[in-house]
Structures are given as structure tokens and as C-alpha cells.
Amino acid sequence: MKTDKIFTGIFRIDGKLATPNLVKGMRVYDEELIDSGDVQYRLWNPYRSKLAAAILKGLKHMYILPGSSVLYLGASTGTTSSHISDIVGEKGSVYCIEMAERSMRDLLRVCENRHNMLPILQDARNVSSYSDEVGMADVIYQDVSARDQDSILLANSALLAKGSYAYVAIKSQSIDVSKDPKAVYSQFITSVSRAFSVVEEIDIMPYDKMHLFVVLKKK
Numbered sequence: 001m002k003t004d005k006i007f008t009g010i011f012r013i014d015g016k017l018a019t020p021n022l023v024k025g026m027r028v029y030d031e032e033l034i035d036s037g038d039v040q041y042r043l044w045n046p047y048r049s050k051l052a053a054a055i056l057k058g059l060k061h062m063y064i065l066p067g068s069s070v071l072y073l074g075a076s077t078g079t080t081s082s083h084i085s086d087i088v089g090e091k092g093s094v095y096c097i098e099m100a101e102r103s104m105r106d107l108l109r110v111c112e113n114r115h116n117m118l119p120i121l122q123d124a125r126n127v128s129s130y131s132d133e134v135g136m137a138d139v140i141y142q143d144v145s146a147r148d149q150d151s152i153l154l155a156n157s158a159l160l161a162k163g164s165y166a167y168v169a170i171k172s173q174s175i176d177v178s179k180d181p182k183a184v185y186s187q188f189i190t191s192v193s194r195a196f197s198v199v200e201e202i203d204i205m206p207y208d209k210m211h212l213f214v215v216l217k218k219k
């Protein structure tokens, strides 16, 4: 078995992306588990996770690190956030904001086994409802299917220090289906530019056609 390290906590196992399973023996979705010595890896599906897609498409800047505190907006049922939980490890935290009760039911099952994942049933527009619990985050990860994705990021940027980073999957279809996605992405970046500069933009085709993945730095 050939294991290559891509970033700390992120590997390629025989060419496939993987993270070391924080909770051995437990799957979160239908991912394959692979044992290698003391470590068990979880394969990370780029068709199910935009962060995995961005990494496979050559993401250069990775600031989600062991020990990081990550504010995750739009956690859904926990697919990507569980891999982030593997990366940040026991000393890190992933604050999972999700407003859909149905998704939260599945997410709670994932968080029961992963003590570094903290589920918060809330609208990510209501930052003050969770700001005390989260405190200042090292990184924001945003993947919300909402029209006002720019305002949501700006509101949550209060929990990010100057010089820290946000990873955002901009979903053109949720913002405006009638517009060219490129125009929608550009409108989003202009809208958040008072608080963020763009570090990297990644086209995540062929894994996902309707998102642009961006790394932003807080000004």
C-alpha cells in the first residue's frame, strides 16, 4: 500500500484521498476504512465533499491543522465535517452549525462518537446565538445552500481574527439560478472584499459543477 502525505492529517492511499479515522471502526457515510499498522484511514470521496475535491484539484493553502478550532457553517449530516474532525484531532474542535432539524438528527449521531465535533442547531445568520460557545475560530468553513452566502460569511467573520482564513464553497445555484455562475462568483467575492482578500480560487470540476471553492484571508 502506497501512502503519501499531502498535508498534515491528509493522505493519499494508493492514489485515493484519506484521513486517519479518529474513531476506529466507525463509518460516517459509506466510506471505505483501510487499516495500516496502528492507523485506520477513511477514504474521502471528492464527489461527496467539496474540500476533498479542492484538495484533489490542487489546493495549495491548508490552514485546517491538528489542534485548529473550525467554525463549520452548513454541516448537514457531517460528511466533510467528520473528515475535518479527523484532521484537527483530539485537541481541535469543529463547531457544526446546521439549521435543518432533519440533517441535525444524523449529525448528532456522528457527534456522539466524535467528541471534537460540537453540533449547534442554528441559522448561521444568528451569530450571537453561538458566538459565546464558539469564541474566536482559527478557520471558518462555509458550505451553505442559501441566497445570502455573502452576508452569512460577513456576519461570521466577527469570529475570525485578522490574518485568519475562510474556506468557502460558493454555490451559484442557491444565489441566482438565472445568472452565469461566473458572474455570481464574482459578485460574491466583490461583496465580501471589504473583509476578505482572495488567496486561492479552485474550480472543482469534474467533482462538482455548481460551486467555486475559494480560500479567503481576513483583512
Ligand SMILES: C[S@@+](CC[C@H](N)C(=O)[O-])C[C@H]1O[C@@H](n2cnc3c(N)ncnc32)[C@H](O)[C@@H]1O
Binding pocket: 048, 049, 050, 073, 074, 075, 076, 077, 078, 079, 080, 081, 097, 098, 099, 100, 103, 122, 123, 124, 125, 143, 144, 145, 146, 152
Ligand atoms: C450543501 S449542504 C452542506 C454539505 C456539507 N458541508 C458537507 O460537505 O458534508 C448545505 C447545508 O447548509 C444548510 N444551511 C443552509 N442555510 C443555512 C443557514 N442559514 N444556517 C445554517 N445552515 C444552513 C442546509 O440545511 C444544508 O444542510
